[in-house]
Amino acid sequence: MNLLFIAWRNFRYRALSSFLTTLSLMLGVGLVVMVMAIYGIISEAFVRNASVGYNLVVGPRGSALQLTLNSVYYLSQPIENLPYTEYMEFFPQEERAEMVRTYGGDPALGQRDGHYAGYVAGGYAIPLALGDYFGDFRVVGTTPEFFEKLRHGPDVDQPFSFRHGRAFEAYTPENQYFECVVGSRVAAQSGLHVGDTMNPTHGDPEGKGHGQGFQVVGELAPTGTPNDRAVFVNLEGFYLLEGHAKPLEEDAVIEPPERDPDDERPPLLMIPEREVTSILVRNGNLMFAPGMQNRINESGQAQAAAPIGEINKLMSAIVGPLLSALLVITLITCIVAAFGVLVSIYNSMNDRRRDIAVMRALGARRSSVTWIILFESLIIAVVGGAAGWFLAHAAIFSAGSFIEQQTGVQVGLFTVTQYEWLILPFVILLSLVAGIVPAMAAYRTDVGSNLSA
Template identity: 90%
Template sequence: MNLLFIAWRNFRYRALSSFLTTLSLMLGVGLVVMVMAIYGIISEAFVRNAAVGYNLVVGPRGSALQLTLNSVYYLSQPIENLPYTEYMEFFPAEERAKMVREFGGDPKLGERDGVYAGFVGDGYAIPLALGDYFGEFRVVGTIPDFFEKLRHGPEVDQPFTFREGRALETYNEENQYFECVLGSRVAAQSGMKVGDVMNPTHGDPEGKGHGQGFTVVGILAPTGTPNDRAVFVNLEGFYLLEGHAKPIEDDAVITLPERDPDDTRPPLLMIPEREVTSILVRNGNIMHAPGMQNRINESGRAQAAAPIGEINKLMSVIVGPLLSALLVITLITCVVAAFGVLVAIYNSMNDRRRDIAVMRALGARRGSVTWVILFESLIIAIIGGAAGWLLAHVAIYSAGTFIEQQTGVQVGLFSVSQFEWLLLPFVLVLSLMAGIVPAMAAYRTDVGSNLSA
């Protein structure tokens, strides 16, 4: 009779014990697979969300990681703010002079190129103003270039698209400067649609509400980036909210903005009253990025952080070790389950000593009896490992919609993480090692004493 068939009959004969042992191994393997999958999802989400098209984030001096989390992921709190004049340093003299004419300020600002204008070239500098909330979501003051020039996706080549409506406009006669665009998650959770009015709160989700609301003019299609959970408002409207104007110093040199007497638009904040939280910068020539980063960091006024570099540090220093520790714990669970295999088979040896003696009396060799026990251990490992792997992938696939909404990572039923293919051989080796002790007990079974018992 085939040894594997005998092992299978032994497995079925002790159905309850075999089921419980296999179940413990299945749960251990399932836990390991899920931890590996979570590790892969988190790593991919952080990396792809840091690849956003721009190569530097400029903000107040302090923690570069906090600046990245705040400006790229809309997490943490702003360090401080930068004066608007620091944002102007990324533009040539012509554009700086236009800003002075439009907003008002020191005329000398328009007489020279910005310090970093030569580094930017054909790239862009997009300001962000943070500090307000809509429920749990961050309100981001920015300009229309945010939606026109930024890209997203694994290859950073996908433009923003709108599920409904349109992007922000510099000025709209109907809504003036008070327009906003909702990220896909914000729209889904709030139930708001185009035409509704969004009222932000100041400084905190439970803070004081601003009297002025913003009309929703667009809802972004899902991007799988932190932009899905943000509300974007016209930067000029953000400045006009109560408490957002910086006090003008007494000795400030100011030229009032040039205005047409027939202009019905509300007056905008002047340059000395403006601040930005951070600036998203892309160099026209990527080779200029290190030079500009060093120049900004040496200025003493601001700092420049490379988002991808900061996220890699976060993964290697904090997130990676935590997930590795969790993976070690789940692997220990597999080892404990393997000891369960050993105990279950070893405890059954007293019940089958006579069976083994009969097999030996009928001509079975010691090696054959040993392999029957090892095959039984392998059957438990194969069934438990395969069932645990499948169970974990079904669970992950069932949560696929939620995972994609939260991280932008698409998960298939058979999406395999980097080292997952090593798990089944590991479980088989563990089970073989666990089967050695009961197999040796079977090998040493005395035929005469057990037949006469």
């Protein structure tokens, strides 16, 4: 009779003991697979969410990681603000002159190209102004170019789309610059819809309300990026809120803009009164990115950070070690489960000594008996390992819609992480090692004494 078949019969004969042993191994394998899957999802989500078209984030000098977390993920707090003139350095002379005419400021600002204009030609520079909240969600002051130029998705080629409404406009006489767009999660959790009014608070979720509200004109379709949990307001309206204007210096050179006497909108802040928290930059030629990054970092006024590089550092320095520690703990769980295999089979040896002696008396070799015990360990390992793998993937797949909504990562039933294929061979090897002790006990079974008993 085939030795593997005999081992399978023994496995079925000891049904309860075999089930409990296999269950413990299955749970251990399931934990390992889930930890590896979660690590893969977190890694992919961080890297993907840092890839939305721009290649540099420019902000005040300080922690590059904090700048990235604040500007890309809307986490942490702004380091400081940059003067608006630093944002103007990314534009050629014609556009700088237009800014001076529109907002008012030192006429000399419009008489030269910006220091970084040549690097950005063909790309873009989009300002962000942070500091306000709507509940627990960040309020982001920006321009309509945010929705026109930025991209998202696995290949960073999907434009923003709107589930309802539209993007806010740069100049809207009807609402005097106070329009906003809400992310999909903000809309779902707050109940804001197109036509409602959003009232931000200053500096903190529990901070003082500004009083001035923004009309919701658009609701973003889900993107799986941090933009789903942000409220985007017209930058001009953001500047007009109480406490957002930078005090003018006594010696500031300002030429006020010309205004249409029939224009009933409030006057815009002048350039010396404006600040930006950070600037999202895409070079016209990505080969120029390192040169521009070095030049900005050497300027003494600002710093430039590459989001993907900073996130990789975060993963290597903090997230990776934490998940590695968790993985070690789950591997220890598998080892404990393997010891359970050893104990279960070894304890059954006392009840099976007579059976083994009968097999030996009928002509079975010692090696055949040994292999039967090892095959029992192999069956437990294969059944428990396969069931644990499938259980973990079924659990992850059942939460697939939630995972995709939160991270933008699509998870299939058979989505496998990089090193996941090593788990089953490792469990099989571990179980075979655990089966050596009871196998040796079977090998040493004395035929005469056990038959006489």
